[in-house]
Amino acid sequence: MGDDSEWMKLPVDQKCEHKVWKARLTGYEEALKLFQRIDDEKSPEWGKFLGLIKKFVTESNAVAQLKGLEAALAFVERAHVANRTVGEVVNGVVSKVFNQPKARAKELGSDICLMYIEIEKAEIVQEELIKGLDNKNPKIVLACVETIHRALSEFGAKTFSVKSIVKLLPKLFESREKPVRDEAKLLAVEVYKWIRDALRPSLQNINTVQLKELEEEWAKVPSGAPRQSRFLRSQQDLRAKYEQQQQQAESEVDPQVDPYELLEPVEILSKMPKDFYEKTEAKKWQERKEALEALDALTKNPKLEAGDYGDLVRALKKVPQCFYDLQLNALLGWHRVYGRSLGHMLVVPTILEKFKEKKAQVVQALAEAIDAVFLTTTLQNLSEDILAVMDNKNPSIKQQASLFLARSIRLSTPSALPKTLVKPLCCALLKQVNDSAPEVREAAFEVLASMMKVVGERAINPFLTDLDKAKLDKVSCTFHFIAFHTSCFKCRTSRIGVGTCAPPRPGVLPRDPAFSKVAGVPKKAKPVTAGGKQQGGKSKNAAETKEVTETELSMEVCEEKAAAVLPATCIKQLDSANWKERLAGMEEFLKAVELMDKNEIPCQALVRMLAKKPGWKETNFQVMQLKLQALALVAQKGRFSKTSASLVLDALVDKVGDVKCGGKAKEALTAIGEACSLPWTAEQVVSMAFTQKNPKNQAETLSWLSNAVKEFGFAGINVKAFITHVKTALGATNPAVRTAAICLLGVMYLYMGAPLRMFFEDEKAALLSQIDAEFQKMQGQTPPAPTRGSNKRSEDQEKGENPEEQEEEGSADVVDLLPRVDISDKITEEMVAKIGDKNWKIRKEGLDEMAAVISDAKFIKPTVGNLPIALKARLGDSNKILVQQTLSILKQLATAMGPGLKQHVKSLGIPVITVLGDSKNTVRAAALATLSAWVEQTGMKEWLEGEELSEELQRENAFLRQELLGWLTEHLTTLRSVPSDMLLCVAPLYACLEDRNGDVRKKAQDALPIFMTHLGFDKMKKTAGKLKPGSKDQVVALLEKARSIMRICPCWRFTVLKWNFSSPRIEYIEQLKTQMAPCVAKWLQEELFHPDFQHHIKAISAMIECLEAEKDGVVSCLDLILKWFTLRFFDTNTSVLMKALEFLKLLFLSLDKQDYQLSDLEASSFIPYLILKMGESKDVVRKDVRAIMDMLCKVYPASKIFPFVMEGTKTKNSKQRAECLEELGCLISLCGLLVCQPTPAKALKEIAVHIGDRDTSVRNAALNTIVVVYNKCGDQVYKLIGNLSDKDMSMLEERIKRSGKEMAPPSKQVEEKIPRVPPSQANASLLRKPSSNEPACETSSLLNIPQSTGPSLVTPEFSLDVALLENDLAPICELPDLVQHKLEDLEPVAFPEPKTRPLPAPFDLPSPTTTINLVISKIACGDLNISMQALTQMDDVFRQRSSPDAMVNNINQFLIATVLQLRLINSTHMADQRVPKEDISKLYSCIVGSIMTVIEVFAREASSGVLKDLIEGLLTVILDPRVEDLQDGRQIICSINILLGKLFEKGEQTNLLRCVCVCVCIGFLTNYVMIRFLPETIASVNLDRILLDIHNFMKVFPRERLHKLPNDMAHRTLKTLLHTLCRLTGPKILDHLTLVENRKESELEAHLKKVIKSSAAKLSRDQENYLLTKRCVCLQDLIELWDYKQKHPDVDLNYFLRKLSPSARASVERGLITIRTEREGKANMQPPTTGTCSKELKPSVFRERLKAFRQLNGLDNKDTLTSTGVCKDALYFCNSSTLNPI
Secondary structure (H helix, E strand, O other): OOOHHHHOOOOHHHHOOOOOHHHHHHHHHHHHHHHHHOOOOOOOHHHHOOOOHHHHHOOOOHHHHHHHHHHHHHHHHHOOOHHHHHHHHHHHHHHHHOOOOOHHHHHHHHHHHHHHHHOOOHHHHHHHHHHHOOOOOHHHHHHHHHHHHHHHHHHHHHHOOOHHHHHHHHHHHOOOOHHHHHHHHHHHHHHHHHHHHHHHHHHOOOOHHHHHHHHHHHHHOOOOOOOOOOOOHHHOOOHHHHHHHHHHHOOOOOOOOOOOOOOOOEOOOOOOOOOHHHHHOOOOHHHHHHHHHHHHHHOOOOOEOOOOOHHHHHHHHOOOOHHHHHOOHHHHHHHHHHOOOHHHHHHHHHHHHHHHOOOHHHHHHHHHHHHHHHOOOOHHHHHHHHHHHOOOOOHHHHHHHHHHHHHHHHOOOHHHOOHHHHHHHHHHHHHHHOOOOHHHHHHHHHHHHHHHHHHOHHHHHHHHOOOOHHHHHHHHHHHHHHHHHOOOOOOOOOOOOOOOOOOOOOOOOOOOHHHHHHHHOOOOOOOEOOOOOEOOOOOOOOOOOOOOOOOOOOHHHHHHHHHHHOOHHHHHHHOOOOHHHHHHHHHHHHHHHHHOOHHHOOHHHHHHHHOOOOHHHOOOHHHHHHHHHHHHHHHHHOOOOHHHHHHHHHHHHHHHOOOOOHHHHHHHHHHHHHHHOHHHHHHHHHHHHOOOOOHHHHHHHHHHHHHHHHHHOOOOOOHHHHHHHHHHHHOOOOHHHHHHHHHHHHHHHHHHOHHHHHHHOOOOHHHHHHHHHHHHHHOOOOOOOOOOHHHHHOHHHHHOOOHHHHHHHOOOOHHHHOOOEOOOOOOOHHHHHHHOOOOHHHHHHHHHHHHHHHHHHOOEOOOOOOHHHHHHHHOOOOOHHHHHHHHHHHHHHHHHHHHHHHHHHHHHHHHHHHHOOOOOHHHHHHHHHHHHHHHHHHOOHHHHOOOHHHHHHOOOOHHHHHHHHHHHHHHHOOOOOOOHHHHHHHHHHHHHHOOOOHHHHHHHHHHHHHHHHHHOHHHHHHHHOOOOHHHHHHHHHHHHHHHHHHHHOOOOOOOOOOOOOOOOOHHHHHHHHHHHOOOOOHHHHHHHOOOOHHHHHHHHHHHHHOOOOOHHHHHHOHHHHHHHHHHHOOOOOHHHHHHHHHHHHHHHHHHHHOOOOOOHHHHHOOHHHHHHHHHOOOHHHHHHHHHHHHHHHHHOOHHHHHHHHHHHOOOOOHHHHHHHHHHHHHHHHHHOHHHOOOOHHHHHHHHHHHHHOOOHHHHHHHHHHHHHHHHHHOOHHHHHHOOOOHHHHHHHHHHHHHHHHHOOOOOOOOOOOOOEOOOOOHHHOEOOOOOOOOOHHHHHHHHOOOOOOOOOOOOHHHOOOHHHHHHOOHHHHOOOOOOOOOHHHOOOOOOOOOOOOOOOOOOOOOOHHHHHHHHHHHHOOOOHHHHHHHHHHHHHHHHHOOOHHHHHOOHHHHHHHHHHHHHHHHHHHOOOOOOOHHHHHHHHHHHHHHHHHHHHHHHHHOOHHHHHHHHHHHHHHHHOHHHHOOOOHHHHHHHHHHHHHHHHHHOOHHHHHHHHHHHHHOOOOOOOOOHHHHHHHHHHOOHHHHHHHHHHHHHHOOHHHHHOOOOOHHHHHHHHHHHHHHHHHHHHHHHHOOOOOOHHHOHHHHHHHHHHHHHOOOHHHHHHHHHHHHHHHOHHHHHHHHHHHHHOOOOOOHHHHOOOOHHHHHHHHHHHHHHHHHHHHOOOOOOOOOOOOOOOOOHHHHHHHHHHHHHHOOOOOOOOOOHHHHHHHHHHHHHHHOOOOO
């Protein structure tokens, strides 16, 4: 055979074995072609090459080997027998291919290995590749590592195990070949992606340089979970589902191995230094430290071998500082192996005793250590030690012991806290509640609240009976705080106002769902079912309006109908040869249609006229555009039928692709779709488009259809026809058509979901990848709400449907649209007999035939004949390969049968559960995969019904119980409800809790909370009562523990982390992501947590746009939003940082406008991280941060910001230290020394330390800050800062001297900033950097500020100069005339920005406005003397009235400070026995006097809210019985009555009446305060605003609710007010309801109408009586009446007086008698006049008037009216005329 002609005649398989390499090359080529032609994977041709494949890869000739590898790859990919060759072929690849120099050969060898993995042979491939790592040839080792890396990257850790890889990595890092080490590093990074930190312990012993490089690479790994990109053959049909599940899982990293399992246990006892115990007792601390460091080095590995560690721990007990030095490594390792007695026996008493340490780091380490000890023991064991230190004299020990007790209790169950333990603990804690140290009291409150949280309030309350109300409230407040703080943030429903002790706290509050509407995210539409119905809704027709039907008319009839509605010229011009005439005719046509009524439009006739020659073949695009526009108008306005549409659709489709007319054609199609329903229109249009040859028309039609589906919705669409046309489009040669079809599929995917992909499984791989890419774009998006058609009209109806009915009726799946094949006839008796044959080979052949039948049919009907019986038998086959094949068929069956699989759950599904008891991991894994595939189609309901599941759980099989409980735990968490039969599984579950296998017990304990969630604690406890006594106690304890876990965190797998970190770890990000899920829209959350920074910028931009519209939502989620922005502070991208700072500035500006105040939790989770950016190197960033810090002072008290900034000075960043010190100086200059926390002395000592800093900017900032303090308190600063070094003190003294000299130059100018004044913080209403533009010496002289630096009650800044306020610095503010320039001639000048913020100028003196602010801030001071001095100064200022603008701007601020002082008196001073009562009386007098001065002139300047608070505060004083007990109590009450009368007289009546309405609403006022003033002030009252307030009150308190109140005074007052308003204004009052929305639904309008109607009959008589009574009861009018009677004695007054009421008539008669007596007795007295008398009236005149008025009101007149009596009567008159709230 040496001749070529001889071997060329041989068969292909013989050529492959020929000794001539050319023959083998030809054989390989022909084999490759043959393999590619064979479509049947079970063809007998494959068997001929079964023994030759190894020779293909081990070919000695390099050229032939390449072809052999290609052929081998094709064989492995296509042949079903390829899995038999895996061992020998992969071994050949490793030994003969990986050592080849050609890269192509290595690539093909790697592809072959991966293809074997794809056909389910991953274990063998991995074994051979690991063997290759021991080869001496470095090329083979390198190729094996690369292949392992590639396999893990593509198939993932679930398919390609990482456990064996992790053990090999250290050896690879020790390789002498650099390429191998480099590839090992890449492999380690890939392994890290899948198992994360579980890899770290295994690589701790590699070279430090390599470990450092690895750490750097690991830091770059994205936080999201890696995704499997390649799937096994058994997973191919479910690839889309797997991808969807991975995308939904997002960034969840689920390590496949336990990190602890990867560690080798370390034996440390024998490796300890021999002199360890001697050194631990040595006197020198260096020796003790040396011994502990040696021990620390041994405990780096947390997995220790079991041993006797008792001596070691006893030695450590003597040096408890070791817990700080060792960082708990030893302890955390030992408690795994040493048992529960470690902490109780040895170290707990010592740790508790060492809590007296003052170093915070040592205390923290001790706390962590004792917390770790608690994990090894119980509270009962520790209680004796804890109680022993409760009486310790050291408060730190008591505090830390209580805090440890609180933490331990919160981790315990109720059973761990019996009464015998609770009682002694409560007794000890009750002593601590009264401890003198506040930190001890707070810790005791926390322990009591924690106990209350665990064992319940009923168990703790009996021990708290001796506590006063304040302490009980504190315990209750702490209890509620702990309850909310331990929740998992899933119940965010509404935001409650933040209060001092309100249980809902920011950061743990339920959230307002309003923020989920950010950027107007549309509501998610429901998927579409087979019938065209929306899933979850009731069956509805696609069009709810009645369909318009019409017969086709002849042309003559159409012309007659058209002539009746169109002008004759128009009809004539439509078929003109001149395009201009046709254009004019179309314009007339349009005008005529626009003027027609809907019922008058003959749609078919008009459409026929438009089609009249030249019709739709019009060549002029202008005329054609008007025709299309007219057609759309006819379809929109008229009753357009499908008959009319059929006449034009073909023409419209022809014009869709036109460049100039395509847009109008699409509008016409949309109008027709709205008139005739989109489903019908779309089906017609698409079918017409694909009958044309123009690809442009086809592409544009599909594009229009995509948009139309979004506008109309998907309801009613014929999906089957759609898919047919889309498949046609996908096969088009024109790429534009294919692209449009893929876009349409993307839109359909929005409505149909992942099952849509099943229709296109047969498409080419390239096209399928494009479809997958389009689907990927749509992942996570929700379909838009319909805006056109009947779907829009029925949207509201669908919203009101019952969700349970929606769920039941929406159970049908989209796959029901598929044509299903009945395979029952293909399941023959012979096939069933084969499956049940005794010979395993025949059984396998039968299973192969069965799989082929299902694969060919693809989608099948539920009727499968006797197949279930045959497959059920194979699940128990002795041949495990056949069992796995049967499971694969069942999995395939689930995909093919769909929801119809439910009827086979009992016959086939339950037997699969039995397979979970198999001893092989691969079989159990296959069974779990099959169960998951079945549940996906059937749901869990069918599986839980009946006794089958409980019977399986009762089997004494550890594997079965373990896997089944894990499977149940996974799937039950997604269910809302379960069948009652699930209760049958509880008894077997309890048996699993006592199983001998630890894994079974663990799985049972994990499942316990899930079962309890569905069945309830009571039912499960009742079932436990049937157990044996020993078992019962154990089970009940576990039930209690599970219930406590659920109570603490309903999402019991979620642990709340405190927001405190140096750099954000993945667990913090995941926690925040979980918390934000219910608060923001899904798309926004995806953008917020996307790894790409561009998405972050997009999210921030969207939040900026919606900030104003979603104020309430932003406030409700504020803590989460601030936390997310703290994460951005750790980003390195400047664009994101600048965008984040931009949003934060807008956010705090918005919060300031809303008068919102940050809570402590919100501030503590944001401000420390903002301060980190103060040390940013970029000036623009620091500038924005400073602006945000300025805004923060408006929404958070400066005294609370101070500690955060102080903490920022401890950083290593010098820029940050300097910025923080400068910020501290600004705060002190604004708010004085009171802002320094915890005390000025401590704070200034810490600031002074920085004077000796090495950095110049830090030194200068510290010196400037101390100078600011010096200007505040003078030489006292030296006492506050403590001892400084000589150098630092000299620098400080020099700086103070220099600052005094620098105050002189007049050219010094400092930027003046706007005051930041939160409404509720009077002490923050100060300028950030007080400055002035005038010389300091002039300012000092004008303000008359003393230069003394000695201590004084009021600092110089609070001394007011009235003359200065009169002048208001007018001369100083005068400016010279400006030189006039032409602005056009000026060139722009770029002004450089200062690199640093100007330092505070402590030597600049405050302006008058600033001084007023400072004085006002002292009014609310706790010191009575300071407050009285400030009130006196403000009273002088207001009396001068010299600077009205400055004073008007401060009226509200003054009144707010006064109200705060009133509240302070009521809550603090009155209860404080140390405060002299005389001082309180003086303070009340000062307050009343100052307010009276303000009201005289500026009463109308006060806002409504301030007036409400003022009235409420004054009434509180009147109603306080303690005020009457004061020496001048009655005078104070009388003065306040006069003050209120003056206020109602001088104030703005609308605001006052609104305030009174509010007080009535809150139950504060019970009399008719303003009603007596209404007749005189009704003209000045804004009735619209008053009626709106009353409307809101009646809306909140409807009539039924008011009747249920115990006191009806508010209701009566409101009715009286409304009656008075109606009486004074009449029916016109109804015209003042303009501000009330939905007047018809308002209870107020109905009430007003009722009052008007009832008083209509009495109106004239009442009005006459009212007017007459009013005239007669006035003294002046009585005098006029008397004079009239004297001039006309014949007039009978009795005739007129009879019309008055008896009381009014008697009053008039008494008045006339009084006047007669006066006239007769004192004829020489001049009668009173109505005008202003120019002469001075004598006191006797007023005395006589008073006497007459007393008689008029039925009071006795005494003979003697002294001046004192006059004053008392006058006071009585004032009291009777003003407010009396009793």
